[in-house]
Amino acid sequence: MKDPETIKVQDFNEILKMGQENIKVLENDLSEEREKRQQLTSAFTAIQKSLQVDSEEFQKSKSELLCLYKEIQSLPRAEGREQFLVAYNLLQRENSELEAKVLKFSQELELLKHCSIGDKTANVMTSENVCEDLVSKGPLLEVKDVSPSEDRQALW
Numbered sequence: 001m002k003d004p005e006t007i008k009v010q011d012f013n014e015i016l017k018m019g020q021e022n023i024k025v026l027e028n029d030l031s032e033e034r035e036k037r038q039q040l041t042s043a044f045t046a047i048q049k050s051l052q053v054d055s056e057e058f059q060k061s062k063s064e065l066l067c068l069y070k071e072i073q074s075l076p077r078a079e080g081r082e083q084f085l086v087a088y089n090l091l092q093r094e095n096s097e098l099e100a101k102v103l104k105f106s107q108e109l110e111l112l113k114h115c116s117i118g119d120k121t122a123n124v125m126t127s128e129n130v131c132e133d134l135v136s137k138g139p140l141l142e143v144k145d146v147s148p149s150e151d152r153q154a155l156w
Contacts, residue, residue: 002010
């Protein structure tokens with residue numbers, strides 16, 4: 001039979017061993033937590049910098065918008081605004097017309113593709129007729145380079 005003192009020493013050794021194992025586990029957990037904290041700190045710093053840049057851009061945009069608002073307010077009351085509305089409506093109308101032309105030309109281009117892809121012997125005359133129709137239907141679009149200042153002067 002073992003001596004009670006030996007049993008106590010063995011029990012204390014087991015408790016000590018278990019305590020040391022727990023300490024190792026807790027130290028590993030602590031190092032993982034420190035690593036996660038470091039990653040979070042780095043991410044937080046990056047987000048702060050990004051937020052600062054976004055805030056500066058926002059302030060700049062806000063300032064530009066305020067300047068534009070003041071510029072619009074400085075225009076002669078009804079006369080200046082009326083010209084902007086007329087120009088806006090004109091541009092909207094032109095845009096709608098151009099969109100319609102683009103749609104029409106897209107449809108006709110698809111028709112041409114269809115005709116040229118199909119049986120060439122059966123569709124040669126049709127393709128030629130479609131091409132002649134397209135050429136006769138409207139003038140070619142002309143592009144004119146205009147600077148923004150010339151464009152503004154044309155509106156006034």
